[in-house]
Amino acid sequence: MTVLPDDGFSLAAEFPDATRGQWQRLVEGVLSKAGTGATGPAAEDALATALQDGLTTRPLYTAENATGAAGHPGFPPFVRGGRAGATAVSGWDVRQRHREPDPRKANEAVLADLENGATSLWLTVGPAGLPVSGLATALEGVYLDLAAVVLDAGAETGPAAEALLQLCDARDVPRTALTGNLGADPLGTLARTGQDADLAQQMAEAAALAARCTRELPGLRALTVDALPYHDAGGSAAEELGCSLATGVAYLRALTDAGLTVDEACGQLEFRYAATADQFLTIATFRAARRLWARVAEAGGAAAASGAQRQHAVTSAVMMTRRDPWVNMLRTTVACLGAGVGGADAVTVLPFDEALGLPDAFARRIARNTSAVLLEESHLARVIDPAGGSWYVESLTDQLAHAAWAWFQEIERAGGLEAALRSGLVADRLAATWRSRSARLATRREPVTGVSEFPNLGEQPVHREPAPATASGGLPRVRRDEAYEALRARSDAHRDTTGARPRVFLAALGPAAAHTARATFAANLFQAGGIEPVHEPATVDAATVAEAFARSGADIACLCSSDKLYAEQAEDVAAALKSAGAVRVFLAGRPGTEQREAYVRAGVDEFVFAGGDAVAVLSSVLDRMGVA
Secondary structure, three states: OOOOOOOOOOOOOOOOOOOHHHHHHHHHHHHHHOOOOOOOHHHHHOOOEEOHHHOEEOOOOOHHHOOOOOOOOOOOOOOOOOOOHHHHHOOOEEEEEEOOOOHHHHHHHHHHHHHOOOOEEEEEEOOOOEOHHHHHHHOOOOOOOOOEEEEEOHHHHHHHHHHHHHHHHHOOOOHHHOOEEEEEOHHHHHHHHOOOOOHHHHHHHHHHHHHHHHHHOOOEEEEEEEOHHHHHOOOOHHHHHHHHHHHHHHHHHHHHHOOOOHHHHHOOEEEEEEEOOOHHHHHHHHHHHHHHHHHHHHHOOOOHHHHOOOEEEEEOOOOOOOOOHHHHHHHHHHHHHHHHHHOOOEEEOOOOOHHHOOOOHHHHHHHHHHHHHHHHHOOHHHOOOOOOOOHHHHHHHHHHHHHHHHHHHHHHHOOOHHHHHHHOHHHHHHHHHHHHHHHHHHOOOOOOEOOOEOOOOOOOOOOOOOOOOOOOOOOOOOOOOHHHHHHHHHHHHHHHHHOOOOEEEEEEEOOHHHHHHHHHHHHHHHHHOOOEEEOOOOEOOHHHHHHHHHHHOOOEEEEEOOHHHHHHHHHHHHHHHHHOOOOEEEEEOOOOHHHHHHHHHHOOOEEEOOOOOHHHHHHHHHHHOOOO
């Protein structure tokens, strides 16, 4: 490397340092044009974005926003990573999930994954996946001393673990060579199923399994602290983290009561979190999780090194869509990036067709190659904690850690996670969070590409073999697309019954420059509910509009144009559409009170605009059109 001489020349020498006050004054000028009189810090606050959990994203971050030392990779509080040195840049464990109930088919998929980049296996065992009796067949040809195996067997954890150990013995593989996780998670099973009759027994069995791993199986961990049930029920990042801390603390108590030391107990836990397409929040989630668990371990008397949390990231099932599932590839790529940059030890990328049934070979290939591209071509693992030092990421990590800790303390005050689950505290909190988020989804303030934004009614459906039913009876499972999926399903049923989808006629008034923006908005809106937009070239008078509507075969109509042309033509056109038989007439826009009243008198029934409740509007429209 060539070192340039220090000649005293600085490119920025002639430029004075800019101050935050100067930046705020520039913001004031922009806001004043928008009619906002905010000044100074208030001008900056006006550009801040409120997130869930009381978090805030600010428009500008500087050294003033620094939150203190985050430590060093591999050292408490582990914000910058649980590992240090060369092992920290070797990349994450590419862990593929399998829930195929047919052992032979599962074996084909398992071998294909391991031969093409996967480094470990995550097997769903029991009623929701592979039968315990099929474990040996599913793992035929798998080098158990090389590929880590993670079990997810719920109430059947004990039999599944024993079957895996017996398989090792039958193949003359030393048990000490096994790596992975046996997946005991009694509280996670309670959260998923609501069945708690045998919880005490399950906790005792999990503790016994952990003691056995500590003594005889050094490469295996016995317990998984699975936070996915809380994420899948609509919980926020802080709620997911808080529930995982409460679970981890409950397991530490059970393991130490069974005779393990705190350090041994910490070594038996692996934490599983969701990774979403919000890359910065995902990065902050994994960093904050390590910081929080390091604090718990320290308070419990563990050695410093024992506080390094082992993390398994899984791309969010909540964000996966059933319509236009190809977009899921983009979502999972961003989620995988966030988890990897955030320092997750293992990452599972769900196949893009996960929400439709059992993934096919192509979907599994894309899933494992997502990690391969990020690791081998983008070299994301070549840098330890690449987001570290970003004032935004550090601030977000700090805010999230405090919000999660507050929720964790609330759970502990309620008697711990078991009591909080039984009393409904957790369910009520997650439900309230999901209601708030559902409102954002309904108004499209949180858009879902391919579903609530840019839907394609002509897309060919993707069919997959049905997957085994997942555990239920406890916390619900939600999806971002669920409200729109229900609307689209109604449209599909109507098409199958009548031969055509429900239609809306777009009355595009005036030249393209006047109507294109709102016609595009209206078409996008109605297609999100499965209502097909139809229109003819821009019309010039009310009579022509009425004739075009009559030819369209639609029952409802929507006026689309500029405010100026609305003032000139909207009343006549609305009246003509009503006379031509329109069941309901919409207008795309948000006119003032006086104009609004005039349009209503002329026949406009409803106004659609950005920020309106799209789900309510579309549900109402389908009801009026008789779409069951």
